[in-house]
Amino acid sequence: xxxxxxxxxxxxxxxxxxxxxxxxxxxxxxxxxxxxxxxxxxxxxxxxxxxxxxxxxxxxxxxxxxxxxxxxxxxxxxxxxxxxxxxxxxxxxxxxxxxxxxxxxxxxxxxxxxxxxxxxxxxxxxxxxxxxxxxxxxxxxxxxxxxxxxxxxxxxxxxxxxxxxxxxxxxxxxxxxxxxxxxxxxxx
Amino acid sequence: xxxxxxxxxxxxxxxxxxxxxxxxxxxxxxxxxxxxxxxxxxxxxxxxxxxxxxxxxxxxxxxxxxxxxxxxxxxxxxxxxxxxxxxxxxxxxxxxxxxxxxxxxxxxxxxxxxxxxxxxxxxxxxxxxxxxxxxxxxxxxxxxxxxxxxxxxxxxxxxxxxxxxxxxxxxxxxxxxxxxxxxxxxxx
Numbered sequence: 001x002x003x004x005x006x007x008x009x010x011x012x013x014x015x016x017x018x019x020x021x022x023x024x025x026x027x028x029x030x031x032x033x034x035x036x037x038x039x040x041x042x043x044x045x046x047x048x049x050x051x052x053x054x055x056x057x058x059x060x061x062x063x064x065x066x067x068x069x070x071x072x073x074x075x076x077x078x079x080x081x082x083x084x085x086x087x088x089x090x091x092x093x094x095x096x097x098x099x100x101x102x103x104x105x106x107x108x109x110x111x112x113x114x115x116x117x118x119x120x121x122x123x124x125x126x127x128x129x130x131x132x133x134x135x136x137x138x139x140x141x142x143x144x145x146x147x148x149x150x151x152x153x154x155x156x157x158x159x160x161x162x163x164x165x166x167x168x169x170x171x172x173x174x175x176x177x178x179x180x181x182x183x184x185x186x187x188x
Numbered sequence: 189x190x191x192x193x194x195x196x197x198x199x200x201x202x203x204x205x206x207x208x209x210x211x212x213x214x215x216x217x218x219x220x221x222x223x224x225x226x227x228x229x230x231x232x233x234x235x236x237x238x239x240x241x242x243x244x245x246x247x248x249x250x251x252x253x254x255x256x257x258x259x260x261x262x263x264x265x266x267x268x269x270x271x272x273x274x275x276x277x278x279x280x281x282x283x284x285x286x287x288x289x290x291x292x293x294x295x296x297x298x299x300x301x302x303x304x305x306x307x308x309x310x311x312x313x314x315x316x317x318x319x320x321x322x323x324x325x326x327x328x329x330x331x332x333x334x335x336x337x338x339x340x341x342x343x344x345x346x347x348x349x350x351x352x353x354x355x356x357x358x359x360x361x362x363x364x365x366x367x368x369x370x371x372x373x374x375x376x
Binding site: 150152156159161172173176181182183185186 | 242334335339340341342346347349350351354360361364365367368369370371372373374376
């Protein structure tokens with residue numbers, strides 16, 4: 001009997017964890033949302049205390065939600081690099097990354113100050129894959145050698161995010177940006 | 189006698205206005221500062237009420253301070269366009285603009301939601317001069333014609349500000365950005 005109750009509690013905990021995670025992920029894609037435990041709880045149909053208990057705290061919950069969103073982006077970058085030329089991979093990935101950031105930028109600006117170890121690891125991995133694209137394109141003669149790959153990676157990271165923030169709806173600016181950036185990265 | 193007192197009051201008002209303006213301008217260049225009436229008053233050595241009275245409100249004071257900083261930037265852009273080729277003017281101005289934004293970016297992010305008519309007019313004028321640089325360089329065959337000048341202007345505006353925000357101290361990233369951007373804007 002006590003085992004059955006324990007099993008029910010565990011099932012509840014798993015269910016609450018998933019509800020809280022789903023709610024946090026939905027909030028991350030909502031341009032007008034504020035990322036608070038109360039907002040996540042309201043959207044999940046749970047109490048704030050239940051949400052906090054399910055993950056041990058707001059940071060762990062947000063970290064799980066952002067990681068869930070970011071992981072397929074990192075996987076996609078790796079796949080592109082494995083499947084096509086580094087230059088082509090960089091160009092295609094840049095367009096997809098801007099679209100992704102554009103859909104999530106308003107919330108991503110609320111992540112400052114949070115302790116997000118899984119997210120930090122995934123972001124570092126993303127930078128590493130983009131640096132691999134740049135280094136590969138450089139070896140192929142498709143990217144200039146008078147600029148260091150790590151400087152190019154920061155340049156792309158900062159400017160792509162700015163374009164994503166500024167044009168959540170329009171693809172014209174993003175397309176122009178990718179054209180100018182990729183042409184500008186070619187050897188002179 | 190009452191005229192002398194009135195004159196003294198007017199002199200005080202002029203002096204307080206200048207003290208408040210100088211303090212606001214100093215705050216705009218302070219990366220760690222928060223742009224509040226209290227912070228401006230503290231730095232000016234005035235009471236908060238005196239600061240508000242001197243300008244009729246926070247918005248008018250901030251507008252005067254930002255305009256004072258922005259006006260020479262707009263004049264410089266116009267001068268460059270008059271003095272050298274449009275492409276050269278764009279390249280030189282971009283470097284100076286990034287240095288300017290880099291020195292003031294932390295505060296410029298606190299301007300949202302304020303009513304700043306003089307600042308808005310100057311910003312529009314700045315965009316117009318940059319569009320003139322782009323249009324001139326296009327006519328000279330130095331900038332590609334497959335992208336619209338207004339799209340290029342937004343592209344430059346957004347990405348340059350992102351670079352300025354990210355590298356307040358280092359010039360390497362800004363130099364790399366200008367190189368890639370100007371090369372990418374050339375006709376293929």
